[in-house]
Amino acid sequence: MPLIEMINVNRQYGSGRTLVEALHPTNFVLNKGEFVAIIGPSGSGKTTFLTILGLLQSPTQGKIFVNGKDTSKMNSGQRTDLRFNKFGFILQASNLIPFLSVNDQFKVVDKFSRSKRRSRNSAELLRLLDLQNVANNYPSNLSGGERQRAAIARALYNNPEIILADEPTASLDSKRAQQVVSLLAQVAHESQRGVIMITHDTRLLAMTDHVYEMQDGFLRQQK
Amino acid sequence: MFLAIKEILHNKMRYLLVVFTIFLISYMVFFLTSLAVGLARENRTAVDQWDAKTVVISGYANKSLVASTIPQNSYQDYDKGKDVAKLGQVSVVSQLKDSKKKINTNVFGVDWKSFISPKLIDGRLPEKNHEVVVDDALKNDSIKLNSQIKINGSSKYYKVVGITKNNSFFATPVIFTNMDVFRTMKYGSSRTKNISTLVFKNNKKVNATGLEQISIKDLINHIPGYTAQVLVFSFMIAAMVIITFLIIGIFMYIITIQKISLYGVMRAQGIRTARIIESLFYQILILTGIGAGLALLLIGVTQFFLPKTVPFYSDWLAYIVLTLAIMVMALLGGSLSMRRVLKIDPLSAIEGE
Ligand SMILES: Nc1ncnc2c1ncn2[C@@H]1O[C@H](COP(=O)(O)OP(=O)(O)O)[C@@H](O)[C@H]1O
Ligand SMILES: [Mg+2]
Numbered sequence: 001m002p003l004i005e006m007i008n009v010n011r012q013y014g015s016g017r018t019l020v021e022a023l024h025p026t027n028f029v030l031n032k033g034e035f036v037a038i039i040g041p042s043g044s045g046k047t048t049f050l051t052i053l054g055l056l057q058s059p060t061q062g063k064i065f066v067n068g069k070d071t072s073k074m075n076s077g078q079r080t081d082l083r084f085n086k087f088g089f090i091l092q093a094s095n096l097i098p099f100l101s102v103n104d105q106f107k108v109v110d111k112f113s114r115s116k117r118r119s120r121n122s123a124e125l126l127r128l129l130d131l132q133n134v135a136n137n138y139p140s141n142l143s144g145g146e147r148q149r150a151a152i153a154r155a156l157y158n159n160p161e162i163i164l165a166d167e168p169t170a171s172l173d174s175k176r177a178q179q180v181v182s183l184l185a186q187v188a189h190e191s192q193r194g195v196i197m198i199t200h201d202t203r204l205l206a207m208t209d210h211v212y213e214m215q216d217g218f219l220r221q222q223k
Numbered sequence: 224m225f226l227a228i229k230e231i232l233h234n235k236m237r238y239l240l241v242v243f244t245i246f247l248i249s250y251m252v253f254f255l256t257s258l259a260v261g262l263a264r265e266n267r268t269a270v271d272q273w274d275a276k277t278v279v280i281s282g283y284a285n286k287s288l289v290a291s292t293i294p295q296n297s298y299q300d301y302d303k304g305k306d307v308a309k310l311g312q313v314s315v316v317s318q319l320k321d322s323k324k325k326i327n328t329n330v331f332g333v334d335w336k337s338f339i340s341p342k343l344i345d346g347r348l349p350e351k352n353h354e355v356v357v358d359d360a361l362k363n364d365s366i367k368l369n370s371q372i373k374i375n376g377s378s379k380y381y382k383v384v385g386i387t388k389n390n391s392f393f394a395t396p397v398i399f400t401n402m403d404v405f406r407t408m409k410y411g412s413s414r415t416k417n418i419s420t421l422v423f424k425n426n427k428k429v430n431a432t433g434l435e436q437i438s439i440k441d442l443i444n445h446i447p448g449y450t451a452q453v454l455v456f457s458f459m460i461a462a463m464v465i466i467t468f469l470i471i472g473i474f475m476y477i478i479t480i481q482k483i484s485l486y487g488v489m490r491a492q493g494i495r496t497a498r499i500i501e502s503l504f505y506q507i508l509i510l511t512g513i514g515a516g517l518a519l520l521l522i523g524v525t526q527f528f529l530p531k532t533v534p535f536y537s538d539w540l541a542y543i544v545l546t547l548a549i550m551v552m553a554l555l556g557g558s559l560s561m562r563r564v565l566k567i568d569p570l571s572a573i574e575g576e
Contacts, residue, residue: 056491056569077495083569084493095488099233111225112494138233154492 001068003162003194004030004053009062011048022048024217025062030162030196035188037205038198039222040214046198047166049214053196054087054164055079066162084112088155090165095151096139102126103135105154113158125153128183144171152180156187163187165197169204181207226498227505238510241474245514246521248470249549252463253522256541259456261534262394266452267443269331269358269392273308273339278442279421282435286445288312288420289393295416297433306424308337311405311417317398319364320371320380326364327395330374332405332418339422341399346385352404356385358396363531374398375408393446394534460545467549471507472556479503479560486564487571499564503557511553515546 011023022045030036030053038046052059055071064071066086071079089095096105106122126132129149139147148171155163163184169177181197185207188195197208205211211223231238279301284291289312302309311332316325333340335348341356346368349355357366366372371380381400390397403413410417423429429436437445444450479486486499519542529535 051570054491080490080493080495080569082493083491084495087493089491091491095491097488097492098485099230104229108225108494112498 002029002031002065003067004028005065005068006053007063007065009052009059009064011045011052011057012060021217023052023059023219026219028053028212028219030194032161032192032194033189034210035185035195035208036197036210036212037208038196038212038214038219039200039202039205044214045217046214048217049219050164050166050196050198054089054162055083056089084158086161088158088160088163090148090151090155090163090168096147096154098139101136101138102131102142102150102153105150106157109154109158122153122157125156129153129180145173145176148172149176149180152183156183159191161193163193163195165195167198167200169199169201174201174203177201177204224502224505226502227509230502231506231509237478238506241471241510242514242517244470244474245467245511245549245553246517248463248467249515249518249546250521252460252545252549253518253542254525255456255460255463256545257522257526257535257537258533259453259460260538260541261536262456263449263453264389264536265391265394265534266446266449267392268389269329269397270439270443272342272390273422273424273439275308275339275422275424275439276426277423277436277438278310279423279429279431279434279436280419280442282433284435286435286437286441287447288442288445289314289447291419292417293420293434295418297431298418298421301421301429301431305338306427308339308422308424309334309402309418310339310420310422311402311409312392312419313405313409314393314395315375315398315408317361317366318373318376319366320373322365324364326361326366328361328374329392329395329397330405330408331390331392331397331399332402333399334402338424341385341387341390341397343385344388346383349384349399349401352401353379353381354384355381355404356387356399357383358390358398359386359388360391360396361398372398464545464548464552467511468552468556470556471511471553472559475503475507475557476560476563479563483563483567484571486567487569490567490569490571496565496567499567500561503560503564504554507553507557508550511550515549519546 006026006028008025008027009023010021010025013020013022040046051057053064066082097108100108103122126135129152131146131149131153134142134146139150142150148168152168165184169180172180181204184195184197187193210221213220213222280288280291281293301307313330315328315330317328318325343356344359366383368383368386370383372383374381406413406415406417489499526535526537
């Protein structure tokens with residue numbers, strides 16, 4: 001069973017003469033252990049696609065199945081819980097809570113999880129992302145790169161089955177970008193997670209299993 | 224609780240402002256309450272001391288004790304037994320020997336053996352006509368045990384032989400004399416056996432033409448100015464408590480609006496709105512708790528620095544009730560923001576700041 005399946009999903013913004021079809025009807029499947037990259041020019045609909053996959057917004061039409069369950073039949077509370085339990089987001093804008101130190105970002109996950117989950121070892125994550133020295137800093141006291149890595153650490157912390165990353169390497173130097181992408185690849189391949197990454201950096205595509213290109217709201221598989 | 228506290232600690236200045244506002248409002252509420260209770264008590268403690276159920280006063284007195292006179296032939300049939308007491312009241316001006324200062328006081332004429340005879344905290348009950356018992360509030364005017372006082376410019380001095388406390392009526396302290404002294408002061412002679420009122424310890428019914436039986440509560444409410452004064456204070460206090468609702472409502476609404484994108488991030492992470500609202504209410508509880516708590520501390524200290532003549536009375540039960548009222552109002556104010564929080568779209572996390 002695929003982790004996520006998207007069937008005939010499209011997304012329109014506005015109406016009448018201002019109608020924009022940001023995403024044309026699209027079919028897409030993400031399986032366990034897959035690392036998928038999405039490329040494409042800005043404004044082509046990549047973020048729209050990713051946020052619909054992540055249940056952050058509803059499609060205009062079509063259905064999204066997560067672990068075989070139809071999300072259109074869920075209420076918003078159930079979708080919120082699904083996000084909390086299955087998804088890890090690495091967003092363009094920060095996905096960190098400004099009044100929590102890096103360490104406390106993890107604590108929130110522990111506090112709010114209803115089921116006893118297996119969280120990743122936070123010390124290990126901090127080491128992996130070279131954040132040990134700033135673990136007690138607030139997001140506003142982190143450099144752009146540190147903030148991005150903290151966001152990645154936060155996304156990985158709840159051991160999500162599905163990781164959605166919107167340009168996670170945008171503010172990183174190429175060495176760190178390589179490290180982050182290989183970490184995502186490792187998460188996908190070794191712990192059988194599904195990872196989708198939007199990126200502009202074509203040098204990073206070598207580590208991915210599939211590459212899709214988005215153009216004017218149309219998604220085409222390249223690899 | 225975790226989110227609530229972490230956020231307060233991270234934005235100390237912003238939330239300190241809220242605490243400070245709550246503190247000021249609570250302190251004013253407590254202060255006004257203390258004055259209201261203090262003033263009310265000055266009107267009535269002497270009546271409360273009787274621990275009685277009803278009084279019988281003249282039908283013409285319009286339920287006002289100070290206006291009541293009952294002649295002997297009207298009351299003598301009912302003045303029977305230990306549960307009935309005669310009282311004479313007259314407003315007088317007292318003067319300490321060798322002092323020019325005139326002090327407004329009440330004279331309560333009583334039988335020293337009746338149940339409304341004052342409870343002493345010092346000295347003894349009078350044995351002669353020119354011996355009196357006074358309320359200890361008069362020590363603010365240097366009237367103490369063994370003081371010699373003039374009443375209404377009398378030529379002879381009265382000697383203070385006993386001290387009582389919490390005996391204030393119509394906002395002035397009470398001087399207790401025997402019935403004869405009272406009658407001389409009010410009617411010029413002790414031969415007229417008039418009294419002001421008969422006080423009944425129990426609910427015994429009295430039906431007599433020309434007399435009216437009223438409850439103690441009624442009697443207090445008809446002390447001139449008493450009801451109006453209590454009402455004015457109640458309105459002020461209620462207004463302040465309601466203002467809490469508005470201020471917290473507005474404060475929290477502004478803070479909530481500023482946090483929309485942050486809430487978006489939390490929603491995107493899968494934190495339920497219920498958690499966010501819970502955190503909002505925890506914050507309000509914490510902030511009002513601290514603010515009102517500090518106000519309680521300060522009010523506790525205040526009474527030690529106020530002059531004794533200020534009618535300030537710490538009513539801790541009232542403070543607790545008002546603190547709860549302020550908290551409820553603050554929580555209601557917070558619920559103004561709830562709709563806003565419920566509408567938060569996790570997508571606002573993507574759109575960024
Ligand atoms: N909330 C929105 N309202 C209206 N139009 C939107 C909204 N979000 C995105 N769009 C439009 O949809 C198209 C795709 O946007 P987006 O998915 O952000 O592209 P990308 O991430 O590839 O840059 C753009 O034309 C954009 O203007
Ligand atoms: Mg985008």
